Amino acid sequence: MWPGIIEKAKEGGLDVIETYVFWNYHEPVKGQYYFEGRFDLVKFVKTVQDAGLFVHLRIGPYACAEWNYGGFPLWLHFIPGIQFRTTNGPFQAEMELFLAKIVDLMKEENLFATQGGPIILAQVENEYGNVEWAYGVGGELYVKWAAQTALNFNISVPWVMCSQEDAPDPIINTCNGFYCDTFVPNSPSKPKMWTEDYTGWFLSFGYPVPYRPVEDLAFAVARFFQKGGTFHNYYMYFGGTNFGRTAGGPLVATSYDYDAPIDEYGFIRQPKWGHLRDLHMAIKQCEEYLVNGDQTHQSLGINLEADIYHRTANNCAAFLANYGSSLDANVTFNGKVYFLPAWSVSILPDCKTVSFNTAKVAGKKSVGDSTISPSASVSELSLSNSPWSWYLEKVGIWSNDSLTANNLLEQINTTKDTSDFLWYTTSIEADEKKDAFLLIESLGHAALVFLNKKVLAFGYGYHDDASFNISEKISLEQGNNTLDIISMIIGVQNYGPWFDIMGAGLYTVILADLKNVKKDYSSNEWTYQVGTEGESLGLDRTDLANSSLWTQGSSIPINQSLIWYKSTFVAPDGKGPLSLNLASMGKGQAWVNGQSIGRYWSTYLSPKTGCTDKCDYRGSYDAQKCQKKCGQPAQILYHVPRTWVHSGENLLVLHEELGGDPSKISVMTRTxxxxxxxxxxxxxxxxxxxxxxxxxxxxxxxxxxxxxxxxxxxxxxxxxxxxxxxxxxxxxxxxxxxxxxxxxxxxxxxxxxxxxxxxxxxxxxxxxxxxxxxxxxxxxxx
Structure with a gap:
């Protein structure tokens, strides 16, 4: 999909493509590097170059990006004595090795601008200024070390640090945010740069879908250049998809559409794409003035102003702004009257004629959501008549490679993120049949509880606080009772100070009788099993599609927890991407021809309030201002790239954790x-x-x-x-x-x-x- 997406970005008026470099996928095992498929960094940079565009290489290597573990590999966590993102010898040694690997790879391919390549900027670290306070003196020293380490590579193009007010010279500190017009670099010798202008916001399970009106986005961009900006980047211009288990935590959804001008499927989103394209062209009409002219400022009234860029007394470009959020205005500039809607900027490339106003969207629209939604323009294939097979997993410990401990183990340290799942199993002895109360406390992110192999309860947190409690009345049988709890993570923590040591999994299990006499089972003997039985068997693999492990029959078990489903489908005709509609399913993960299309959680509904049919673009934007799909799942449609399917039958496998009905799944494409x-x-x-x-x-x-x-x-x-x-x-x-x-x-x-x-x-x-x-x-x- 890269060439088409990059070409659409170019048509939209972009000059530069930014990309992160994800350490955990390029070095999945210490010392073993991977640059293949969609992680072929050299090919990506060359594809951008072939389109005639430049590259900003954000090596980091911390990325955040709502990406699993912020882009760090989990093996890094287990190096003795390591502390991330501070003056710590083991961490600095590994970070320097990875930076050197990427820099050397780019140099070997002559990809830096001074070698004739497209890379004009590189980034070391990422948004560290937001968390530096938590690391004390070690953080201050780390910033200086990271800057000097980057400079020592002599890549001959500038390095930047975003959101880093104390970036040492000559590292350029840049702005990230919804607005950066008032941002001032920490040295007059540094250009005013904006590395992340959020076109929307990321999506989390259990939350409404955020979006950002294009009028506000265009206003922010125009204001930035009005106030002397030199480099601006959208985050995101193409949103994309976090396939597999790449989505970060906690509870970041698979879709990373971000309300971007090019949507998750690679389609142009109107009117956002077209309105911004016209904005970019208007700004470039002013380029010779912005680069070479002298800036003057003129007040035109309350919340009204002009910034003029002169080359000579009668040769200029101007930006007229009404930054009030409620009142439209008529202003007089250069002897002429101009109408300025509230919260808008007019661009005058000759100081006379308005070529663009950020609030006047010239009617370019497309129907429906950016996602492939059911309508006359969509082909939908129901899988209700498809042959289904299934595999019921064992509850609790399923192999001999389990481990025991007399305490509750933290989940990530135990699984090393080789799986989303960790089984906790113990026994409860009862001298008679009786009722009791079970209290479970977890750091997150979700847990399914079984008593004597029967489903008892399900608990879960949410993105802003993944911890949760389960309190359930239970009935114990006389003698031995088995308590099995499968703890689930939904992405490893990706942001915040000391994010790398934020845990998951159970930390308290208490049993109380009806007289409130409590017994703490947290120090009981627990048996642990990493992962699920189906994962161990490899049921998602295409070479097991015809295995006798699968059960076939005319009656599919539905609403069953911990079950694997398998079927086949013939892709709808066409060249466009596909979408898998999983509205009928509960929570789990899906694969097409062995490729994971990501985690789904259709039963986690967002709050019913907080959305508006129409969002007033006027006034400062934040991620909660404009939301849609309240009371609905965050995501039910899952992107399947056309290149992942072939003619004839394609294999669909699902691991359903809670319960759903696979016969209601459909495969869709836009025709x-x-x-x-x-x-x-x-x-x-x-x-x-x-x-x-x-x-x-x-x-x-x-x-x-x-x-x-x-x-x-x-x-x-x-x-x-x-x-x-x-x-x-x-x-x-x-x-x-x-x-x-x-x-x-x-x-x-x-x-x-x-x-x-x-x-x-x-x-x-x-x-x-x-x-x-x-x-x-x-x-x-x-």
């Missing part, structure tokens, strides 16, 4: 794409039509329709010139209407992109004296 545009005859002139020193009144606004690469406009569903009503997918004629379908079809059918002028001269004047607009809805097909 058509709806694109829309709604533009007024007096809308802002699109920036790609803007010409310096021209009269804007002589330029005609245009409806612009763009299909995804490889797709073409096949039909026009709606085209009305007048005062059409509604939004994309629900356009309707207004009281003033001219049917312009034939003109739009002539301009657009069979093309990947097209533009249609919005003018009464072209379409006639169905209602004189009324400001008219053109609304178009078209269908793209592959």
């Amino acid at each position: 058509e794409q709806v694109v829309c545009s709604h533009v007024s005859e007096y809308d802002s002139i699109p920036v790609d039509l803007w010409k310096p020193n021209s009269d804007s009144s002589s330029q005609t606004p245009e409806v612009q329709l763009t299909c995804d690469q490889g797709w073409k406009i096949a039909s026009v569903h709606f085209a009305s010139f007048g005062n059409p009503k509604g939004d994309c997918g629900m356009f309707a004629q207004g009281s003033c209407h001219a049917d312009v379908s034939s003109a739009v079809e002539q301009a657009c059918i069979g093309k990947q992109k097209c533009s249609v002028p919005v003018s009464a001269a072209k379409f006639g004047n169905p209602c004189p004296g009324v400001v008219k607009s053109l609304a178009v809805e078209a269908l793209c097909s592959a």
